[in-house]
Amino acid sequence: MLNLALKNILFYKGRSITTFILTFISTLMFIVYVSIMDGSHKSMLENSLKIYTGAIEIYKKGYRDIGGNEYLIDDIKTITEKLSLVDGIEKFSVRYETYGLLSSKEQSSASMIVGIEPENEKEISSIYKALTQGKFLNTNSSNCLYMGSILIKKLKIVPLI
Numbered sequence: 001m002l003n004l005a006l007k008n009i010l011f012y013k014g015r016s017i018t019t020f021i022l023t024f025i026s027t028l029m030f031i032v033y034v035s036i037m038d039g040s041h042k043s044m045l046e047n048s049l050k051i052y053t054g055a056i057e058i059y060k061k062g063y064r065d066i067g068g069n070e071y072l073i074d075d076i077k078t079i080t081e082k083l084s085l086v087d088g089i090e091k092f093s094v095r096y097e098t099y100g101l102l103s104s105k106e107q108s109s110a111s112m113i114v115g116i117e118p119e120n121e122k123e124i125s126s127i128y129k130a131l132t133q134g135k136f137l138n139t140n141s142s143n144c145l146y147m148g149s150i151l152i153k154k155l156k157i158v159p160l161i
Contacts (some may be wrong), residue, residue, distance in 0.1 A: 072096070093120035104155040111151060 009016045071088035076094050083092050101108055120139035122128045128136050
């Protein structure tokens with residue numbers, strides 16, 4: 001059987017070489033594809049974990065399936081009281097995340113908009129450490145934004161300091 005296979009490979013040299021080259025190239029392309037996908041998955045995971053350090057998110061039943069503001073948690077106080085009684089939870093924060101279109105006179109940009117509790121976020125996320133100009137939000141901050149420098153440049157906003 002091996003003798004017949006070897007005879008076939010040697011008799012059809014052009015076809016054998018072409019098959020070997022195409023197999024080598026497709027294997028190489030598959031390895032590159034898997035590497036790119038692994039790198040992008042690692043990057044997405046790292047980017048999300050850099051901002052939010054927690055591993056638990058609590059949603060109202062139905063929010064993940066349907067979504068929308070009608071599935072927001074209404075009684076946050078009850079849930080935060082229960083979370084403060086659970087051993088092993090060191091810190092937690094309440095957030096509201098949505099997406100919107102931010103615009104100035106000349107430019108606009110789709111952005112994620114997050115409502116936070118500034119004092120809690122300081123302790124559990126890295127957004128406080130990313131501050132390069134101005135001051136971080138506090139509990140008395142009203143009508144204030146904490147924006148990324150790239151978004152500020154894109155929208156040509158002059159920050160108030």
